[in-house]
Amino acid sequence: MLILTTTRLTDEIEQELIQEFDEIRFIFKENIEAADNHLEEADILLTFGSDIRREHIKKATKLKWIMVLSAGINQMPLGEIQERKILLTNVRGIHKTQMAEYALAMLLNYYQNLFTYYKRQQEKVWDKSIKRREITGRTLTVVGAGSIGSELARLSKAFHMKTIAVTNSGGERPYFDQVYQNDQIKEALEQADFIVSILPETEKTKGYYSKDHFKWMKQSAIFLNMGRGSAVTENVLLQALNDNEIEHAILDVTPIEPLPRESQLWSHEKVTLTPHISGGSEQYIPRAVALFRESLMEFLETSTVSINKINIDKGY
């Protein structure tokens, strides 16, 4: 059996895998081009996914399982994978710690006005008049509440926040005080001081947020998007900000990435931007490999993987 990677792990982790699974051949390559020659023999492919094209899948005739080292699969040749009945899994769940920290860091930073203090320090000005607010006791609405949303809600409860989830299916969710289905989103948005969007990109979530969604939000609301940038168009967002429908937007994701220099989002006074980094972590590869190990052991025993198995029809 051959396991092929299209990304290098660390030397240490690669050696550990080789030793732990000594009956398996491993080939570690830095990208799909370098891995191309070995595709025909590969049983399992470990990849970040975005450079995998239909022709790679065609070539990999023995392929039984692809593990994607990210959460998004929207750039992959899903039709080909589904037709060939190749098992597809991802690393859903390993983003939760860093993304929950990101969201709280950004909300605290904005409410505490830390960029203004930073500018005053540069100017050597001791300015006690800068306004600060507390996040304690506010209301948080998470749109697209899965494992990341639950982790954010767990931390938000420590700050005595009211937590609201918007999901496809409704029902109870740990750490959420209220759960609304998508068609009840108005009530969920009206209450929120902070709206955190963690929607994946699917056909249903492209352009998810309309002008009305922003009208329903409080004028003092903070909209934080760390899901996918396609959930809201630049026009809808800019109009909401310019019409004072909400107070501020914090964007880790944008409709086009990297964000073009001519975008008004860069210099809009009501926008804080980061370059799609919320899911990254020093701990990313170790956590992903830990999940791969666990999945591989299941695969060796049962020839399938239940952990984070993707339903291609649903898109997640």
Place this chain on the structure above:
Amino acid sequence: MLILTTTRLTDEIEQELIQEFDEIRFIFKENIEAADNHLEEADILLTFGSDIRREHIKKATKLKWIMVLSAGINQMPLGEIQERKILLTNVRGIHKTQMAEYALAMLLNYYQNLFTYYKRQQEKVWDKSIKRREITGRTLTVVGAGSIGSELARLSKAFHMKTIAVTNSGGERPYFDQVYQNDQIKEALEQADFIVSILPETEKTKGYYSKDHFKWMKQSAIFLNMGRGSAVTENVLLQALNDNEIEHAILDVTPIEPLPRESQLWSHEKVTLTPHISGGSEQYIPRAVALFRESLMEFLETSTVSINKINIDKGY
């Protein structure tokens, strides 16, 4: 009975007090100069404390109780107050929410490198290479762990941190995994990723941190001072930073405040400064008045106040 204030509350709060305690006279003045004419008649003084001099106490011959609307009492004429056996209380405990939020905001901000992202946004540069770290799972040592330290430890436990307290008396403290006494501080500092100093200013805490304390800390340690600036001299701190004994200092308090323009702390690349604002909050006056109400009811019943009573010999 006359209650005199040397600070204005809000109109709404003042009206509420007058109505609730209708047998008591209230005089609300904006500062000690404006209040001066009424000192002779005052039974109770409500003040931020820093403008109260010995002559004011001398003049206030009927004074039985001073409630200080801050935590620090080091600028007050304590000898005079003690001699006259005037009851002294403060608002210890109402700083905990905002100060715990401040500490977490600053630690998250530093570990997430948000000031660098801010600069990149100004430059319209999409830079995914900026390094970020997680606060989850780190070790926090709080020096001077009272109610603020406990609140910070409570939130830090939500981030799965190891929490260590350094106190005068040792013993168990809620939300702390370990408690060390002052003479065991070396062990507490050696383990810490984050050292948060919340020491009040007393004779014992002036210049509390020596060169050795910083040598004991990890080279990657973050030192955050939100207690009193006198706990560490500028020289000791600058030397520790310049000798790479620690990685970074976050200072809400400085030995001299406002920090003089010529101080090297302003532009030191390893220093983040805020102008002694961690204890402030929009909720400050409402929370302080709630505590005053409760204390006043006790005073009216028993002629004394047990809530936050200060032992002048100890200085807190």
